[in-house]
Structure formats: structure tokens, C-alpha cells
Amino acid sequence: MNRDNDRVHRPDEPKSSGTSSDANEEFANAIDRSLRASASRVPSASALDPNLWERILKGSRPPKRRKSRQAQPSSSTTATSETTGRGEVFPPPISHRRPPEPTSIPAAKWHRGLTAFLVVALTICVIVLLPERTHKPQYGAILNAPIIATPSPIDTENCSVEPLTTEEVYDIVIGRGRIERQDARTLFTTPPPVGDDFPHTHTWLPEANGTVRLVDRTVDVSQLLPTEFQNVEASLNRYLRCQEEGTNYQLWALESEVEVQRQILQLLVQDLQGNEEITETMIVDEIERLGPLPRQDGQYLGFTRLDELRLEANPSSKDAFIFRGKPNVTDSYAWIGSQLVNDETGEVVMHRGARVDEPMPVRKDGSAVPMVGVFILVQHEPSGEWLVEWFIPSV
């Protein structure tokens, strides 16, 4: 990125004779320079409070020691750390710790008090509700519970979904919903895929005879009622809009508990060393790290926008299917295809339905677009809301 280019290019100037990429870069540099120049003419843009450092010193707790050093019990733990025979210090197990209190400035002390209360309440609930402790991570047993948080719309410009809070996401990750309900209603008993390889999921699509072959059984599916389809289509479109504009905190509100757990736990599991266990602090840190970020392009359930093309639900109801579960026994699932639509012209560039035997959608030049795939949504009880649980790309 060349920031030292002295030539000022105003937005209303004719484009340069170079490539469009060069012109774009030149335009970007011009915008940067003009806005920096304006900042220098706005006194409030440099009105850093001279006493801020004192406020910061008063408001902050000392940094924790790094893991490799001799650890001190943290102020956020309720149990002491354990030292192994190798002299390494491991944090206490998940059930013995509570999430760190969020930092706050003096003006928000009430918030700290409320948070502290919630944290204590959460800790008590965890201790009471978690089944017997083991020395292995608990994630394997909690991957199948439906989401418990119900998003509600708020007035924002693009992604009108209220983001989940860190506490709500944490509850989802530890599987509180399942623990409280003492059941698992999922159709999909295989652990969620990690990375970009989903070979086994291709058998999870509806076949011509109206069945879906799962790992351990075959289930019947049928077409959706008009109102059912409307709800599924709207849920998926809302989700895909938030892919472009929203944060993970918002997207998690639209994804099933299985998916939220997978996203947060898979990275933590990969980082574990030796007998290390996943702690609540690790989960909370990961949630807070990922939560405010937009969904990353290219990751599972992260969709790259192709310039003027937007991904949306396939509006053809006959190409979507539903498995109707039994209340309190099995969840209901819907399979729905997707399509790429030109924003400006409204032209459907490519599309696919949910059936497994459909030809792979390709562009005019013959290249495949895996993200024009099939979404599987699960119906959350008792809200009836449809949440994204799986995505099966066209590959």
C-alpha cells in the first residue's frame, strides 16, 4: 500500500489511465489524505483527555503473568491452579472457574455490579447443573443441544438482529439448554466437520424417493407448507444479509447451538497441550475475541460476496424439504437451496434446490461456485424460529 504518493486524486477527478486496480488504490490514498487533513482542522479530533492515563491506571487491574511463568492465582478464579509433575502450571478445570469480569470505566460501575451478579449466578448454576466432573474436556457431550437464546429484531440499518451477549454465547457453548432439558433431539449424531472438507455430509441431502440417509438411519422428508417455507426462506435470507453486515455475535443468534459450539470449541481444542483442559476463561476469551468480528470469508459458514452478486435462499418452495420432528423427541429440520442474484439487475445467475441429485451449479465460464449450496436449518423449540445448522457446499 503506497501511502507516500504525493499526488492528490480527488474523487471527482477523471480516472487515471492505469488499471482499475491502480485507480482504486489512488482513490483510496486520496480519501485517506483528505480525511486526515480534515482531522487536523477539527480541534476535537485531537482532544485526548490529558488525565486519561490516570483514569486508566485507576481502572485497570495488573496484567496477568504469562502461562510459562510461575502462575499466581488470578482474581477471576475461584480455585487455585494445578501444578503438574513437569512443573507446568495449568489453569483449574472448566467447572472450577468463572469468566473474568468485563472491564469497565467508572461511569459504568452499575454495569460491573450487574455483571458480577450474573457471573456469580452463572457459576452457581454451572456447579449445580453440570453432571459429574471428569478430567476430559466436556465438549464432546454437549454438541447436540438446540440454541436457547431467541434473537429479537432491533432497529439497525442492515443486519436487524440483536447480537447475543458474551454470557448468552457462553451458555450455548457449555450446552446449558441440553443440560436443563436432559435430552438431545438432533438428527445428526456425527460430530460437526472441521475445516473445509465435508465428504460425509453429501449423503445428508434429500433423495428423489423423499428420504435422507443419515449416518445411523434414514428419515422421510416432504415438501414444506407455504407458511413453513415462508419462515425458512425468511430466516435464511436474514442470516445471509447478516453475513455481509453483521458480527459473529449477531450471526450466532441465527445459528444453532451445534454450530456455535463448533465454531468456538474447535479452535480451543486445537490449541490444547498435554492434559490441559478447556477452562471457562478460555471460552470467554475466545467468545470475546471472535464475537465483535465479522464472519471471516472462506471459513465454514462464511460467505464471500462476489462483487455485485448476493447469495440468497432459493425461493422455489418445491425444491425445499422438511423433516417434521416430534415435540420433545426430535427437532424439525428443513433443507433449502440457494441462488446467486445480481444486485443491480435482479438476474438469477445460478441456483440450486436441496436435492442431492441436482447438477452442480456453474457459472457461464464453467467454474463452480461452491457457496451456492444447501442449507439445513433446525427449528428451535419453543420459539419456532429456524436456525442455521449446516451448510453443504456444491462441490
Add this chain to the structure above:
Amino acid sequence: MTRDHASPLGDDAIVQAALERTAAFAPLYERHAMAIYRYCFNQTWDVDVANDLTAQVFIRAIERLHQYRPLSGATFRSWLFAIARNIVVDEWRRYRPTRPVESVMSGLAADEPGPEEIAVHRTHMMTVHRAIDDLPERYRAIVHLRLAGLTAPEIASTLGITMPALKSAQTRAYRRLRLTLE
């Protein structure tokens, strides 16, 4: 990496000292506070809120200093801006009122060219800021981080995306901005 006159040490060396003693963090504050403040101000247009957010950024940075790892492509500055971005997105967007861009712009110093030129400049700046505001969040983030002076690898590190993804998103961001402004 930026260095100031107060400390000859690089950011990473100061981090090591600050892990032992919070007050040793001061040079890092001196070095980066104004950039963080401006980053917050550019998105809030409110002096008090920008100061509060800046305080939160440094409080969180101090408390999580043990998590900082100088990995390839990442710098202390990009780590700090990642915190800043999280805080701005997470805290500020919840309470964001209608931004008083017009009132801020009307405060532009009038000590340069004639009133007509200033008026033109003011109108132009308001238009640009409105266009940036209208960008999708991730595009807006890229523009703001560029404005804060971060390099491309630092922006990629701050946003947790790859360089190709950044390049592609940046191209789309400025293309969109250009279309809006043209």
C-alpha cells in the same frame, strides 16, 4: 514500529516490562493513545465518548497484556487496534445516536482560505463521512484502520483475515465508496 523520544525501547520490550509493572506501560500509552483516540473519534464524533472508549481500550490492553504475542505480520499496534475495534463495535454501536457530523464539520477552523472554499470543503467532507458510514461494517473497518495509519499486514492482523481477503475487501470497499461519491 513507531518509537517516540520518551523511550528508546520498541513496543515489545516495553510490553515485557509492563507485564511486571503496570506503570511501565506508560510509554506505550504515550505512543499510541492519540491514534486510538482519533480512531474512536472518527467513528463516534463525540469527544467524551472517544475518550471513554480510549480508556477502555488501554484498560483492556493492560489487563490482557499476557495474551499479546508478537506473531508474524502482527505488531503491538495491530493488537491494540484489534482491541479498539472490538470495543468500538461491541460497546459503541449499541448506543450510537445520530452522528452529529454536521456539527463537527461546522467547527472546522475558518482560518484558511475564503468562506466559499471552506464551505465547499466542509460539504465534501460531510459527503465522504456519510459515504463511509453507509459502508458495510467490514468495509468501514478497513477504511477506518487505513485512516489510523495501519499497514496492510497490520489491518489484516487486526481484522483476523488473510492478506488476499483484505486486498479483495479493500478493493470492494473503495470501489463502493467511489461509486457513492461519483
